[in-house]
Amino acid sequence: MERRAFLQRLTATAAATALADSVRAAEPPPPARPNIVFAIADDWSWPHAGVYGDKVAKTPAFDRVASEGVLFARAYTAAASCTPSRGAVLTGQWPHRLEAGGNLWSHLDQKFRCYPDLLEAAGYRVGCSRKGWGPGSIEGTGRSRNPAGPPFKSFDEFLKGQPKDKPFCYWFGSHEPHRPYAAGSGQKAGINPDAIAMPPFLPDTPEVRSDIADYYLEVQMFDSQVGDILKALDAAGLAEITIVVMTSDNGMPFPRAKANCYEFSTHMPLAIRWPARVKGGRKVEDFVSATDYAPTFLEAAGLKPLPEMTGRSLMPLLVGADAPKRDHVFVERERHAACRAGNLSYPIRAVRTADFLYIRNLEPDRWPAGDPSTSLGPGPPGYGDIDGGPSKTWLIEHKDDPKAARLFKLACEKRPAEELYDLKKDPAELDNVADRPEYAEAKKRLRAQLDAWMADTADPRAKGGGAEFDSYPYVGGRPAPPKGKAKAKEKQ
Numbered sequence: 001m002e003r004r005a006f007l008q009r010l011t012a013t014a015a016a017t018a019l020a021d022s023v024r025a026a027e028p029p030p031p032a033r034p035n036i037v038f039a040i041a042d043d044w045s046w047p048h049a050g051v052y053g054d055k056v057a058k059t060p061a062f063d064r065v066a067s068e069g070v071l072f073a074r075a076y077t078a079a080a081s082c083t084p085s086r087g088a089v090l091t092g093q094w095p096h097r098l099e100a101g102g103n104l105w106s107h108l109d110q111k112f113r114c115y116p117d118l119l120e121a122a123g124y125r126v127g128c129s130r131k132g133w134g135p136g137s138i139e140g141t142g143r144s145r146n147p148a149g150p151p152f153k154s155f156d157e158f159l160k161g162q163p164k165d166k167p168f169c170y171w172f173g174s175h176e177p178h179r180p181y182a183a184g185s186g187q188k189a190g191i192n193p194d195a196i197a198m199p200p201f202l203p204d205t206p207e208v209r210s211d212i213a214d215y216y217l218e219v220q221m222f223d224s225q226v227g228d229i230l231k232a233l234d235a236a237g238l239a240e241i242t243i244v245v246m247t248s249d250n251g252m253p254f255p256r257a258k259a260n261c262y263e264f265s266t267h268m269p270l271a272i273r274w275p276a277r278v279k280g281g282r283k284v285e286d287f288v289s290a291t292d293y294a295p296t297f298l299e300a301a302g303l304k305p306l307p308e309m310t311g312r313s314l315m316p317l318l319v320g321a322d323a324p325k326r327d328h329v330f331v332e333r334e335r336h337a338a339c340r341a342g343n344l345s346y347p348i349r350a351v352r353t354a355d356f357l358y359i360r361n362l363e364p365d366r367w368p369a370g371d372p373s374t375s376l377g378p379g380p381p382g383y384g385d386i387d388g389g390p391s392k393t394w395l396i397e398h399k400d401d402p403k404a405a406r407l408f409k410l411a412c413e414k415r416p417a418e419e420l421y422d423l424k425k426d427p428a429e430l431d432n433v434a435d436r437p438e439y440a441e442a443k444k445r446l447r448a449q450l451d452a453w454m455a456d457t458a459d460p461r462a463k464g465g466g467a468e469f470d471s472y473p474y475v476g477g478r479p480a481p482p483k484g485k486a487k488a489k490e491k492q
C-alpha cells in the first residue's frame with residue numbers, strides 16, 4: 001500500500017508540474033532586460049544633424065538611430081555646462097539639488113545615487129569610455145570610480161568581456177566637438193563654410209564661418225564614433241535588445257551659446273532606438289529634459305525610479321502610450337569657469353515653452369560671461385565662460401565696430417534681472433521684451449511657473465539662498481595654454 005500511495009503521489013505531482021509548465025508556456029515570457037548604450041557628445045547643439053534638416057553636417061549614425069527609433073524635437077539639457085549637465089543625466093535630478101555638483105569642475109557626493117550604480121546592483125554589467133561625469137574630482141565624495149562607470153578603452157574591448165547571460169549599461173562620452181579645434185580643419189575636410197546656416201547671434205564673417213566648419217567636422221567625428229558602436233552592436237547581434245541614446249551635454253562652444261540658457265546653449269539633438277520595444281520612424285514634439293534619462297533607464301530595466309529623481313521616465317513617449325503632454329522645460333546654471341573675482345557663480349533659472357523663453361538672472365550685477373579683465377587661456381583676456389577660439393577673438397576685437405557691437409553686448413555685457421523672448425517673432429532670442437506692457441501677462445504666468453518649480457524642487461535659490469555655489473571648491477585650477485589637443489581637452 002505504501003508503495004502504491006507513493007506512486008500515486010508521484011504521478012499527481014508529475015501531473016501538477018506538467019500543468020504548471022503548460023500554463024507557463026501559454027504566458028508571454030517576461031520582457032528581457034535591455035542593454036543600454038548612452039552616447040553623449042561634448043558641446044553639440046540642436047539642430048546640427050542631417051535628420052533635423054541641417055544641409056552641411058553629415059550625421060549618418062544619428063540619422064539612422066532616429067529613423068530606426070524616435071527623434072526628439074524638443075530635448076533640453078538641464079544646464080549648459082559639462083559637469084552639472086552630466087550630473088543631472090546620472091542622478092535624474094536638477095543640478096541645483098546636487099550641491100557642489102551644480103558647478104563645473106566640482107564634486108558629486110556619493111549620496112546622489114546614479115543610474116549606472118543602481119543598474120549594477122540589479123545585475124547589470126557597467127562600463128564607460130572617454131568622458132564620463134565631469135570634469136571634477138571623486139576625492140572626498142565617497143566614490144571609488146567615476147559615476148558613469150568603470151573605464152574601458154573602447155566599446156569593442158567592453159563587449160569582448162560581456163557574458164551572454166547579463167545585460168549591460170555602457171556610457172560613451174565623446175570628447176567631440178569640444179574645443180580646441182585645428183583652425184581651418186573643417187574646410188580642409190570638405191565642409192563648405194559658405195553653406196552653413198549662420199545662427200543670428202553670431203557675426204557672419206569668414207573667420208566665424210570657418211570656426212563653425214571646424215565645429216561641424218568634430219560633430220561628424222562624434223557621429224562616426226557612434227557609428228562604430230552601432231556596427232559593433234550589429235555584428236554581435238545585439239541591436240534589437242539594446243537601447244541606444246544619442247545626445248549632447250550642452251550647446252556649441254561659441255559666444256551666447258554654451259554656458260547660457262539660450263536656445264543654442266540648451267536645446268539638444270536627441271534620438272533613441274530600441275527595436276525590441278519601440279516602433280521606429282517616429283518624432284516626438286514634447287519637451288523632455290536630460291533629467292529624464294535615469295528614470296527611463298531604471299524603468300526599462302524593470303526598476304522603479306528613485307523618489308528623489310525629479311526627471312520623468314520617457315517610456316510612455318517611447319512606446320507611444322498615453323502620457324500627460326509635456327509643454328515646457330526648465331534649464332539653469334550656476335558657476336561655469338573660474339572667471340569672476342571671488343570665483344563667483346552666475347546663477348540663472350529659466351523656463352522654455354513653445355512660444356517663450358523666460359530667464360531670471362539672479363545676480364544681475366555680475367558679468368554673465370565672466371569679468372572683462374580676468375585672463376584665461378589663449379586669445380584676448382576676459383569673458384572666461386566663453387571658450388577661447390576664433391569666434392570669441394573676432395567678437396572681442398570688433399566690439400566697437402557698429403556691425404558687431406550689438407552681438408558683443410548680447411554675449412558679454414551685463415543683463416537685466418529678467419529676460420523674455422517671443423519665440424514666434426524672435427526665434428534667435430535677440431530682442432528682450434520683458435519690460436513691454438503687451439507681454440506683462442505672459443511674463444507673470446512664466447514667472448509663477450518658474451517660482452513654483454524652484455520651490456517644489458528645493459532649489460537653494462528659491463528663497464534668496466544659494467550663496468554656497470560661490471564657495472564650493474573649483475577643482476580645475478586655472479586652465480593652462482593648450483599643449484596638444486587631447487591634453488587641452490582634459491583641461492576643460
Ligand SMILES: [Ca+2]
Nearest residue numbers: 042043082249
Ligand atoms: Ca560639454
